[in-house]
Amino acid sequence: MxxxxxxxxxxxxxxxxxxxxxxxxxxxxxxxxxxxxxxxxxxxxxxxxxxxxxxxxxxxxxxxxxxxxxxxxxxxxxxxxxxxxxxxxxxxxxxxxxxxxxxxxxxxxxxxxxxxKYWAGIEAGDETMMQICSVLEEAGCEVVPAGTKSPAPARTSAITAIERAIRSYGDTAVTQACRALREAWPKDNSALNGTMIQALARLYRNNKRSIDHQRMVTKLHGKDRKILVADGETFRKMGGGDAALNIAKVMVEVYNKGLQKDLITLGVKA
CATH class of the missing domain: 3.90.1530.10 (Conserved hypothetical protein from pyrococcus furiosus pfu- 392566-001, ParB domain)
Structure with missing residues (x-):
């Protein structure tokens, strides 16, 4: 034994x-x-x-x-x-x-x-939590304070999703994704949810040379986030895959609409 x-x-x-x-x-x-x-x-x-x-x-x-x-x-x-x-x-x-x-x-x-766990990790100097903090600060975002029940714009509780996105797509892509979501839906308490962050970070990582940040913000701003999520669910029912994948597909369609060149692609997950 x-x-x-x-x-x-x-x-x-x-x-x-x-x-x-x-x-x-x-x-x-x-x-x-x-x-x-x-x-x-x-x-x-x-x-x-x-x-x-x-x-x-x-x-x-x-x-x-x-x-x-x-x-x-x-x-x-x-x-x-x-x-x-x-x-x-x-x-x-x-x-x-x-x-x-x-x-x-x-x-x-x-x-x-x-x-x-995040806030205790920050106090304890945990490397992963400090990395998440740095990425969010660079994007003008933050984690909800401990004990806060009401969400607020530019705040997130999606610690696990952000950690996974950083591991898969890197600090820069996650920072760009969080910034874009904050700027696109500045009054939306749920804009910085984990699925949205992972979906958009994937696009930023896979389209480094072609993606235009301001265009992404403008196109997302013109799309109701709840409708975007519903469209992603429709894609999921038709072709399978997880929520982040299908929301990323919707984001690609929204971004590319009206473009003749410099189109973005879904690319590989990680």
């Missing part, structure tokens, strides 16, 4: 202690937003036997940042008869190590959204 890999570098032992609530805080830079219903559930069924210990990071100012257990911390903070909680306290060198610890705890324990 094959023995599972074991990490022998377990790090320094945490300090176990009771910590006053007024010395604990949540770093919103990488933490997920509080879910009030979860807090109320903990309060309703509160018992020390189920509370466990919070994971805290000791800060230089004498306070402690929560990187695991923020809902339990908030429930304890709201409980009228609790002033201190049990905790395992670790010492880390910098804030990005806290974000890395947050990612490690939550990836191993439960699913976190791609947006939460």
């Amino acid at each position: 094959q023995t599972a890999a074991i990490n022998m570098n377990t790090g320094e032992l945490p300090e176990l202690a009771w910590v006053e609530l007024d010395k604990i805080f949540v770093d919103d830079t990488y933490q997920r937003p509080i879910k009030p219903r979860r807090v109320q559930q903990i309060l309703r069924d509160f018992t020390w036997s189920q509370f466990g210990a919070l994971m805290l990071v000791a800060r230089e100012d004498g306070r402690f940042a929560v990187y695991d257990g923020q809902h339990r911390f908030e429930a304890a903070r709201q409980h009228p008869s609790i002033s201190a909680v049990p905790a395992a306290i670790v010492v880390l060198d910098q804030a990005y190590e806290e974000a890395q610890s947050f990612l490690g705890v939550n990836i191993n324990r439960s699913a976190i959204s791609t947006v939460e």
Whole structure:
């Protein structure tokens, strides 16, 4: 039987202690937003036997940042008869190590959204997330802030799709695609969805010499995005393939309409 890999570098032992609530805080830079219903559930069924210990990071100012257990911390903070909680306290060198610890705890324990993973990755200095950030900034776009429920123009939550597009088509093509979508539909909250980004990045990568950015923006602006998506779905039903492929086909038709030369093509996927 094959023995599972074991990490022998377990790090320094945490300090176990009771910590006053007024010395604990949540770093919103990488933490997920509080879910009030979860807090109320903990309060309703509160018992020390189920509370466990919070994971805290000791800060230089004498306070402690929560990187695991923020809902339990908030429930304890709201409980009228609790002033201190049990905790395992670790010492880390910098804030990005806290974000890395947050990612490690939550990836191993439960699913976190791609947006939460992105912002924690930015704080932790993750190379892939920093690359995505750079591409979006160059395009005048950004990832939705952590905890934001309402979408907005020039913002996206399509982290996985952007990562895949960068890997397939490169930074420049994805930057150009995001910029074009932002400029074509400046008031559309859903313009920067993953399928649209992948479809257009493919065209920018495969038509480097022939594609005219301003023409692409103008042609897309003149086409209702929802109708464009519907046309892509019609193509998919007729010929198969994924959504990005068929939206790319529609974009090629829209761009080439009226042209006699310098037509763009679909080209290979990657």
